[in-house]
Amino acid sequence: MTALLEVTGLRAGYGRAEVLHGIELMVAEGEIATLIGPNGAGKTTTLQAIMRLIPSQGNVRFQGVDVGGLSTEELVARGLALVPETRALFTDMRVEENLLLGFYRSFRQGARDQDARLAQVFAIFPRLQERRRQLAGTLSGGERQMLALGRALMGRPALLMLDEPSLGLAPLIVRDIFAVLDRLRKGGLSILLVEQNARAALALADHGMVLEMGAVVATGASAALSADPRVLETYLGQRHG
């Protein structure tokens, strides 16, 4: 399997305080990789550093190319997409406009198939179609997550990075969303999933990485990780024991 995203020695922080002390992680083509770890381990920081939302040092290769010097916008142009923890929706704009903005980068690159892509997203999330004229700020939590996901899909990314898609959502909706991710993988999309809910994440993912205090402490196939006694105890055991 070829590496789509390969991160080595990634260091980043806020002001003087270093939060990431040389992260190593990898996402292969067509797989779902998951990054799990306790609160404050640096998962969100890792995604922000990869996306260049915060300054960072280290080596980031995407599709075999060093993308270290690129800006967030340029990374998006290359097919990297992030659905952040906050969703970052355009709350005072309509659902449909939010989706169309997901198409901005492709539009600038000459694509004009926004209607087809809208139809695809609506097929995945029929709820969004019902609410297309509604302001994004008035959506429910689950609908917001769908919109954030749908908006990212509008750009047809090569790698979709999701920061805690289950945050604050009812188990039923989480199941729906994970089912969607599964279908997207079958469609060939690569996904980097950051999750608190380690059990669900490992169940879905092909391979997993455990982040603790700003460093990756364990990595492997999800089945192997699920069986790892350390992981079992700290992430699976405690929560659901």
Next chain:
Amino acid sequence: MDVTIAELLLQDGLTTGAIYLLLAIGLLLVFLVTRVIFIPQGDFVAYGALTLASMLAGHVPATLWLLDVCAVASALLQWRSWRGVSWALGPALLITLATLVAVRLGAWVWLQGALAVGITALLAPMVYRLAFRPLRHASLLTLLVVAMAVHFVMVGLGLVLFGPETQRTPAFSNASFTWGEVDISGHSLWVAGCCVVLVAALWWMFHATMLGRALRASASNPMGARLMGIEGDRMAAIAFAMAGGIAALAGLLIAPITPIAYDSGFLIGLKGFIAAVIGGLASYPVAAVAALVVGVVEAFASFWNSAYAAAIVFALLIPALLWLSVRTRSIEEP
């Protein structure tokens, strides 16, 4: 006060109000996209009018050279990127050539007017690039202080570029219509028409084009916009260019009514700012209505007691600020 006078005052107030409306829109656009309170917008009003006046007098406008100098400076600032350099130099070069030809031939007034608007509009993103971009992460207050400084620099430069004299530019129309007992000047109709067309065009742009949506998105959630691949810098430059162009157009609309000097812009811009503040620095429709109200209040106040007219207009801010503080919607950084 009889009805005729009230109607005349209303006409006068709506005409100036329409001009304030344009400025309020420009101000809001720049603020929402870049968080810069665009104090120098008034100076762009003066620059636009004086550029046209100078072209009509058969001179190559001094703003053109200023634009070229700024273009070279901002090209040097981003010499690493070929695209950056060509974006800085290309439009400036084109408009320089067009203006030189138009002045030489003494082309139609409307063409010269369009060029004056174009020159001023291109100047605005240069101001962004040189003054505000390096500070784009600074606090609102810092940006405000820099905006103030830019205003003073522009007034000083305006004096050097245009001299101290006031200038008038020709009215868009000298026709006059009678409606009941009231004369309506053709120019007033032009002002109203320009305002309506521009507002409609902006509405269409904001809601039906990708660029317009991207501008709104950068204002709505800057991080979200970056994650869509919307370059904040490009949006900021576009917002400045639009505000500069709108201001220059406002200048061309005012200069036939009131002669404009290098330092006339500030107070005019301030009236637009009042309207924008009444709109909570957030709402275009409220700001637009407020601008018309400011114009009408100003007209009636000038009639009622001209010595205190300015004070009355500025007093409009007090209830607006009280209302806003009651609603406590903070406009500090996200």
Next chain:
Amino acid sequence: MIGRIAGVLVTTVILGSAQAAWADITIGGILSITGPTAAQGVGYKNAFDLMPKEMAGQKVNYIVRDDGGDPAVAVSIARKMIDEDHVDAFIGPATNPTLAAVMPVAQEAHVPVVVMAPALFDVHKYTFAFDTAQPTTLMIKGVVDHMKAHGVKTVGFIGYSDGFGDQVLDGLKLGAAGSDITVVDDERFARTDTSVQPQVLKALTHKPDVMMLGGSATPGALPSLALAQRNYKGQVYNNHGVVSPAYIQVGGQAVEGVIAPTGPLVVYDQLPDSNPVKAVATDFMTRYIAAFGPQSRNAFAGYSYDAMLIIQAGVPTALKAGAPGTQAFRDALRDGMEHVSNLIGTHGIYNMTPDNHNGMDERARVMVQVVNQSWKLMP
């Protein structure tokens, strides 16, 4: 190398002291050559080139500095000229803010200062200050006289909402006092107002026979534009602050027929031979135009020149009291200037007294009207 530097130093010192010991008369000009009033400032400055190099057989040095229209700069220039250049008299400043700032400095140092804008100052407090510009009341009196001669009963006023507007209105009221002319309305506007329609509408509700305007320079044409739009048929008067070609350029047809007072120099070539200042004004303007070209023609240069004439008239008395550069010389110069009588300048005839440091009379004023888009002397 060191020898050369030393040589230069020594020469400088000798020259410097020579200047101090054998002091020529030194006149300092403080003008706003750049800044918002630069257009006038250049005229005031150019006149220095036409000033005599000698007065009463004594060589005269002129030093001209630019204050950029900033009162603080004007003060520091004045101090420097007093302390380092040992000036015997100042010509200028010529704007109200700068002259108000410099006058106390000159008074404190007892250096005569001839300002060149209509300034209301107390001659008993500022005993060293003189003024070559026509007082506003004198100018406006000409307007009121014209109104009286034409049976005007009611006047509407629209002027700047600043001190200048007040001065014009005061002049109007003072002139009208005791006659049957009443000022029926007082409206104000600012130089940067977008519209003066409301003020005009208000003034016209009083149906005044005539309108008097109190703005200056080109924005002074604003009320005329609005009056024309309202088809006002009465006579419109303006003040001396607007008499320039630029005003007509801005006002166009709207200012056709406007009557205003001005100094005779402005229309020197239209003056009848009987006018007492015609010869001096014509001589000065001819030389000025020869030096700076016909485009440069302006009235401001004359005020500098008249300032020089007043100083020159005081020099013979002053030389008897002491050498230039001394306090005795400056005191006597002031006394001499205070007793100038029947001095014909370019703008009028000056008769100074201890109570009047301007000394102009009605001969310093002519009435002009915009006829066919240019200023014409009225008979």
